[in-house]
Amino acid sequence: MKAQLVFCTMAQESWKKEAEETGVHTPEAPILCVNNCGFFGSRMTENMCSKCYRDTVKARTVASVVEKKSLVSLSSTPLVSEDTDGGSGSVAAGKQVVEDDTPKPPSNRCLSCQKKVGLTGFKCRCGGTFCSMHRYADSHKCTFDYKQAGREQIAKQNPIVKADKITKI
DSSP: OHHHHHHHHHHHHHHHHHHHHHTOOOOSSOEEOTTOSSSEEBGGGTTBOHHHHHHHHHHHHHHHHHHHHHHHHHHHSOSOEEOOSTTOOOEEOOOOOOOOOSOOOOOOBOTTTOOBOGGGOEEOTTSOEEOSSSOSTTTTTOOSOHHHHHHHHHHHHSOOOOOOOOOOO
16 A cells, blocks of 8 residues: 555656656646637637637738838838929929839639639730630630731741852952
């Protein structure tokens, strides 16, 4: 009986030492999410459940990206440009032109029938994406001039060579 007690206390002491060494502590009571969503949170996720923590991290990153973009756009574009001509002291206000440098995502619909094409879409030289029915130039009223492009390509590949005149001796 005493051997069992000694063994149990030794086992409990070793478990306590392992918990202290690894830094893992079991909470006394489960912690509810601080957003009151009904799920349990943990200390690692700031006492939030995994979904609420993911949402707050995403909101933080979006806010930091927007803040960085606004700082870059303000520092790169001058708001007022000064122009002095002969001491007249006139100040002209510069117009701020903001262009959106983000390219549009590629269209995944046929320009003729609006059918979704996904990865099987055919890109035409006129700039559109078409389905298998409208992929040919005559079926979608293509504005690209294939004949002229062919002539230019042949002219580049086969330049006209004129030999110098032969001089008589």
